[in-house]
Amino acid sequence: MTSGTSPLRCLVTGATGYIGGRLVPELIEAGHSVRALARSPEKLRDHPWADRAETVRGDVTDADSVRAAMDGVDVAYYLVHALGTGSGFEETDRRAARIFGEQARAAGVRRIVYLGGLTPAGVPERELSPHLRSRAEVGRLLLGSGVPTAVLRAAVIIGSGSASFEMLRYLTERLPLMVTPSWVRTRMQPTAVRDVLRTLVGCAGLPPDVNRAFDLGGPDVLSYRDMMQRYAAVAALPRRIILPVPVLTPRLSSHWVGLVTPVPHSIARPLAESLRHEVVCAEHDIARYVPDPPGGLLGIDRALELALQRIREADVATRWSSAAVPGAPSDPLPTDPDWAGGSLYTDRRQRAVDASPEALWRVVEGIGGENGWYSFPLAWAVRGWLDRLVGGVGLRRGRRDAARLRVGDSLDFWRVEEIEPGRLLRLRAEMRLPGLAWLELTVERDGAGRSRYRQRALFHPHGLAGHAYWWSVSPFHAVVFGGMARRIAEAAGAEAGETGAREAQAAETEADETGPRAEG
Incomplete structure (x- = not known):
């Protein structure tokens, strides 16, 4: 049990996704009861924690299913995004956030916790990449829902199986000499997935008067190029030769990432578009409520070491591909030729x-x-x-x-x-x-x-x-x-x-x- 926190009833959306699938067992370990909302609950059947959590069918764009899922819930985690779903994703995100906030207020939920993206300081929202802009809007909508909300804004999350880590890993391992987009010079503040999960769990016990956004980042601020060199060092690879060129736009570079890494263009593009912005934390106020661990936040080298260790030991709990591919078929297997x-x-x-x-x-x-x-x-x-x-x-x-x-x-x-x-x-x-x-x-x-x-x-x-x-x-x-x-x-x-x-x-x-x- 987290110190000072009584057992709570938690709703986790996006439980089939990368973060959601890892958060559920962490909440259970902290002593909370968990209800996992998924469009296809059967995908959760074989998870090691499946018999210790309640799973329900629902979609955050369907008010009726969200209303039913919220019944009796103390803390609702919003961990879904319409990443890579085409031109209408911003409206989908907007509608889902409004429904979630309205149903949480109607059900008497005590707190919403939302994991969004870190936005660059001083950049007008209209100039952000579409996906960062949409994540910022979702955060505003939840903060204005009437339910106390913690919006956690993280930049690059480093962990075995994350899309950001897979991009970094495959680019570095497969290309000892790289002609890269100019965004490899962009500074960012990556954070280890275990620190993200620890903070998400801790936010369940935030005081009721806390209704704000918090920046999440690790102790290191470095460029993407530096991250590739750090990965090469941790993985015992020779130092990489990296030549940034301005002609590779985010759109072109996402195709390049899609060819070199396992991350498809539909996901690589919003990630690449977001990397053109410098994302460095402006504050670390969350530590007032969820203190840093005794040894401090994990640095980039240790986060990379742990991610590689998990992969080598075949102990990857969830991957970026855990969530269904946008547009993938969802019809049942036909058993009748007609x-x-x-x-x-x-x-x-x-x-x-x-x-x-x-x-x-x-x-x-x-x-x-x-x-x-x-x-x-x-x-x-x-x-x-x-x-x-x-x-x-x-x-x-x-x-x-x-x-x-x-x-x-x-x-x-x-x-x-x-x-x-x-x-x-x-x-x-x-x-x-x-x-x-x-x-x-x-x-x-x-x-x-x-x-x-x-x-x-x-x-x-x-x-x-x-x-x-x-x-x-x-x-x-x-x-x-x-x-x-x-x-x-x-x-x-x-x-x-x-x-x-x-x-x-x-x-x-x-x-x-x-x-x-x-x-x-």
């Missing part, structure tokens, strides 16, 4: 596997990311490049965990829609497509007790373009999907053989150690 009155194309494959179901499942659950897709790597790579060119996520999102998946995880250009451990993995496509697509991988036992692998690709076309797309790619299915089924079966058999050899060696060693010994 679903919605349209066509449903299907490619089915199956193979008997010379391995146990457990060995086969390990291969299935480990698919994607660094492990690849078990067929025609060039075809998968080209499909990923094409998706990036049209603004999609491509293949670079990888996996959150190298061995385990959970519902809601992003997996390259797929998202885990359903997982039944040991039996079923269903992936929903989030690439740009003229339709909806799924890939199902199933592990079974046949009538003779042998393991059997079943694979099903489904595509529900939208319009003539959708039908044309399916028929244009179907000639490659034998190579891509057929090869995938064959090599997954082979990989499971090879893993079973290696496991058997290890077990036999272990048994032989044990026998040597426990067998009869000659007495001297």
